Amino acid sequence: MERKSGSLCFQVASLFLLFLTALVAAKGQNPDRPRTFDVKHYAIHISFDRDKKIVYGDTTVELTPLSAPLNSVDLDAIGLKFSKVTMSPRESPLTYRTSDGQIAINLDRSYSPGENISLRFNYSITDPKKGVYFIDAEKAANKFQHPAQIWTQNEPEDGRYWFPSFDFPSDKATSEEFITVQKGEVAVGNGRLIDNVQNADGTVTYHYRMNVPHSTYLTSFVVGDFIKLSDKYKDIPLGFYAYADRRRVAGIAFSRTKEMMEDFEALTGISFPFEKYDQAMVAGFQDFDGMENVTATTLADTSVLFAEYPFGKPIVENLVSHELAHSWFGDMVTCKNWSELWLNEGFATFMEAAFREKAYGRANYIQTLIQDRDEFIADDAVSKNRHPLRNLSAKADNSLFDVTTYQKGGVVLHMLRETVGDAAFWKGVNIYLSRHKFDNVVSSDLQSAMEQASGQKLQWFFDQWVYAAGYPKLEVTWMNDSAPGGLKITVNQAQKSDGMTPAAFQFPLDVTLLTESGPVLQTLKITKRVESFTINEARPVKSIEIDKSEKILLKSVKIK
Numbered sequence: 001m002e003r004k005s006g007s008l009c010f011q012v013a014s015l016f017l018l019f020l021t022a023l024v025a026a027k028g029q030n031p032d033r034p035r036t037f038d039v040k041h042y043a044i045h046i047s048f049d050r051d052k053k054i055v056y057g058d059t060t061v062e063l064t065p066l067s068a069p070l071n072s073v074d075l076d077a078i079g080l081k082f083s084k085v086t087m088s089p090r091e092s093p094l095t096y097r098t099s100d101g102q103i104a105i106n107l108d109r110s111y112s113p114g115e116n117i118s119l120r121f122n123y124s125i126t127d128p129k130k131g132v133y134f135i136d137a138e139k140a141a142n143k144f145q146h147p148a149q150i151w152t153q154n155e156p157e158d159g160r161y162w163f164p165s166f167d168f169p170s171d172k173a174t175s176e177e178f179i180t181v182q183k184g185e186v187a188v189g190n191g192r193l194i195d196n197v198q199n200a201d202g203t204v205t206y207h208y209r210m211n212v213p214h215s216t217y218l219t220s221f222v223v224g225d226f227i228k229l230s231d232k233y234k235d236i237p238l239g240f241y242a243y244a245d246r247r248r249v250a251g252i253a254f255s256r257t258k259e260m261m262e263d264f265e266a267l268t269g270i271s272f273p274f275e276k277y278d279q280a281m282v283a284g285f286q287d288f289d290g291m292e293n294v295t296a297t298t299l300a301d302t303s304v305l306f307a308e309y310p311f312g313k314p315i316v317e318n319l320v321s322h323e324l325a326h327s328w329f330g331d332m333v334t335c336k337n338w339s340e341l342w343l344n345e346g347f348a349t350f351m352e353a354a355f356r357e358k359a360y361g362r363a364n365y366i367q368t369l370i371q372d373r374d375e376f377i378a379d380d381a382v383s384k385n386r387h388p389l390r391n392l393s394a395k396a397d398n399s400l401f402d403v404t405t406y407q408k409g410g411v412v413l414h415m416l417r418e419t420v421g422d423a424a425f426w427k428g429v430n431i432y433l434s435r436h437k438f439d440n441v442v443s444s445d446l447q448s449a450m451e452q453a454s455g456q457k458l459q460w461f462f463d464q465w466v467y468a469a470g471y472p473k474l475e476v477t478w479m480n481d482s483a484p485g486g487l488k489i490t491v492n493q494a495q496k497s498d499g500m501t502p503a504a505f506q507f508p509l510d511v512t513l514l515t516e517s518g519p520v521l522q523t524l525k526i527t528k529r530v531e532s533f534t535i536n537e538a539r540p541v542k543s544i545e546i547d548k549s550e551k552i553l554l555k556s557v558k559i560k
């Protein structure tokens with residue numbers, strides 16, 4: 001997901017809640033969700049009554065018990081009014097009850113691991129509060145016009161508002177959608193379009209199939225009167241769905257998708273992992289700019305329109321590259337639980353900069369990351385919800401999508417790249433993606449891939465940058481030593497040490513000594529909160545520069 005640029009409206013936890021969650025985290029809260037079964041496939045049939053804002057659902061969930069025999073199945077479902085629950089294929093009725101956002105189904109007998117269970121649900125949702133959004137057409141001449149549309153937004157856990165599901169990222173399943181729309185409309189779903197069939201009543205049913213397993217939060221559809229711009233990258237069909245009168249600007253926003261795919265394949269060494277890649281602009285996308293629904297990214301129309309203006313070009317490029325990067329980081333390899341969301345969002349944010357490096361050079365890459373760093377530092381000073389990148393106090397709501405998870409995540413990946421070196425970093429990325437392809441990940445999976453690629457132990461790096469919060473606030477004093485040929489430098493880490501922020505970070509610190517006969521580079525090994533170094537330098541030093549090439553990007557420096 002991409003946060004709205006410049007407008008952050010995140011929930012602020014009360015001090016009491018913060019205190020409570022800190023306690024839970026300290027006690028080792030398990031961020032995983034236990035499962036007694038594995039969902040294999042969702043087949044979702046969806047149709048609509050637009051006037052009454054009703055969604056009609058007919059969903060079959062195929063699953064298998066995981067370890068012990070299974071007598072009942074609990075699925076997430078909120079606001080779904082069930083008319084029938086049956087066991088497929090015989091369609092024998094099953095008893096069930098709904099409570100606390102779940103439907104509990106009593107199976108007809110006990111099932112063992114390896115057996116397949118196919119549950120079919122008929123239901124309707126009237127005026128859905130989340131998950132599915134009905135957007136009226138806007139036709140007023142003085143307003144931004146758009147056609148009527150219906151679209152979904154699941155992440156983090158709103159899929160349960162439109163189909164019964166195990167709505168947590170650790171459960172991956174294949175999926176199929178049958179979306180029935182009015183004549184003249186199109187439906188964009190996940191995976192390959194199998195067919196679209198004209199029905200006797202004039203409606204059209206689009207059938208999409210997603211053949212590789214993906215997390216529930218990535219299931220989506222977009223319905224509306226759109227035109228489609230088409231292209232191809234290798235044998236991957238690309239589509240961009242836009243309003244008919246926005247063809248030109250959509251074309252600009254869409255135009256670099258192929259180049260980004262080529263760059264990301266080259267950097268990761270992994271081919272684009274899915275059968276197609278669609279992007280669709282939608283109206284009323286609220287607090288976010290885009291969402292990486294698998295093979296079918298949703299983009300806020302207001303953000304796509306930035307492509308019209310020179311100042312907006314980088315904004316749209318960052319948005320398109322961010323969501324595309326999620327195909328590898330998030331959709332193919334997915335955080336195992338919400339405390340590990342930085343593995344999705346930090347990588348997607350970092351890949352925005354990586355695309356800029358390919359397209360515009362190293363200085364542009366660094367500048368992009370400096371902006372991310374500055375945004376994080378500003379946020380860290382005022383945030384009431386500070387947390388390490390691995391966020392054990394994560395709650396499954398929009399507070400997940402914060403500056404730490406995105407901007408700090410991207411900056412830390414840059415520092416990891418600087419620590420292990422360019423070749424080892426991208427080799428590590430390749431190992432990480434290959435080893436966990438279509439599976440779930442935690443931070444230690446990234447660590448072990450990077451250790452394998454670099455031959456370095458990286459526990460110290462992950463301890464301070466991933467499992468701890470904050471950053472070093474350096475106060476550097478220096479003086480030409482009274483003894484001839486010496487320079488004394490003292491580096492003080494002034495960050496306030498608390499339960500989350502280390503008193504001392506460790507890192508190599510480049511110091512450039514500016515002498516009369518030119519610059520001299522020295523690297524200091526920082527391991528303590530206060531450390532003094534004496535450097536042999538015969539020529540008098542006029543001034544010093546700290547970390548000129550931004551290897552340790554996440555820090556602040558005061559030179560005294």
Ligand SMILES: [Zn+2]
Pocket residue numbers: 001002322323326344345348
């Ligand atoms: Zn994202």
